[in-house]
Amino acid sequence: MVGAVSFHDAHPGVADLRREVLDGLSARPRAIPPKFFYDERGSALFDRICDLPEYYQTRTEMAILHRALPELVDLIGSESLLVELGSGASKKVRLLLEELRPNGYVGVDISKEFLLSSTQALARDYPWLEVHAACVDFSAGLEIPHCDVPLHKVAFYPGSSIGNFDPDDAVRLLADVGSMVGQGGHLLIGVDLKKPVGLLHAAYNDAAGITAEFNLNLLRRIRTELDTDLDPGSFEHYAFYNPLQGRIEMHLISRIRQEVRIEDGIFAFEPGEGIHTENSYKYTVAEFAGLAARAQFRQQAVWQDDGALFSVQLLQYMS
Numbered sequence: 001m002v003g004a005v006s007f008h009d010a011h012p013g014v015a016d017l018r019r020e021v022l023d024g025l026s027a028r029p030r031a032i033p034p035k036f037f038y039d040e041r042g043s044a045l046f047d048r049i050c051d052l053p054e055y056y057q058t059r060t061e062m063a064i065l066h067r068a069l070p071e072l073v074d075l076i077g078s079e080s081l082l083v084e085l086g087s088g089a090s091k092k093v094r095l096l097l098e099e100l101r102p103n104g105y106v107g108v109d110i111s112k113e114f115l116l117s118s119t120q121a122l123a124r125d126y127p128w129l130e131v132h133a134a135c136v137d138f139s140a141g142l143e144i145p146h147c148d149v150p151l152h153k154v155a156f157y158p159g160s161s162i163g164n165f166d167p168d169d170a171v172r173l174l175a176d177v178g179s180m181v182g183q184g185g186h187l188l189i190g191v192d193l194k195k196p197v198g199l200l201h202a203a204y205n206d207a208a209g210i211t212a213e214f215n216l217n218l219l220r221r222i223r224t225e226l227d228t229d230l231d232p233g234s235f236e237h238y239a240f241y242n243p244l245q246g247r248i249e250m251h252l253i254s255r256i257r258q259e260v261r262i263e264d265g266i267f268a269f270e271p272g273e274g275i276h277t278e279n280s281y282k283y284t285v286a287e288f289a290g291l292a293a294r295a296q297f298r299q300q301a302v303w304q305d306d307g308a309l310f311s312v313q314l315l316q317y318m319s
């Protein structure tokens, strides 16, 4: 398919949101999975986060990729199928497409609107490329269409989204990616590194308040899509680095004592009581090698910036 996009939709619907919100608020500690941040407004807010001065990750990863490209092309070779996980705005992948010139591209994302517009733009700008879009929640398994072709498979998972999974779930996801790319296949992945706490704190508590808006948007989404009396203004954003777990934690904290009705559930909150909305794990290069090895991947090459803020890692599946 040239100049057009084939589209596969397994987008989680409002029933998934209802079930996971009701289950998550009934559990202790209360938690709602971060995948629900990414409705249209949430994806747009995340794009704004990526441009914030405090959020070093996006620009640092871009610069690392730029420098690594010649070596990457040598290591990966041509005749490949590039599968981008969490493709969102797909800016970084353009660098790869132009240098690698793969035979095909599959964009995979949970956010339908962003996925469609980004893959359509790629199909328009690269008419030589076969472009597919798969709207899939890959945290629930990696059944991706169009991957059943005899080409060298390269998964691309930028942005350190792997950090949003607890380590055991991250290993499961990497193992799924391994089965998808097959023996000798590659995973090119962005991994955020451990660093001084002040830098991390600033990145998740930006002065403009965009990260707070992003976190609170989860409540706006619940308010819009479910039957509820929830007032997002009665909660506040709270993010901190937990050094024992090696992760940033984001929470939504109730400002007041209140009872919130969502569908037919009633949830009581004391002032200061919260909902855990996201973890963002940070790794050393050696720690991530250990995680990758548990999923049968070997670290083939690692690139990082001079300040050792972020890394881009080429992993090869060795099962």
Ligand code: AVI
Binding pocket: 049, 159, 160, 161, 162, 163, 164, 204, 211, 214, 278, 279, 280
């Ligand atoms: C998508 N993910 C890698 C981001 C992160 O840094 O964990 C999401 C995010 N949360 C707050 N700011 C950005």
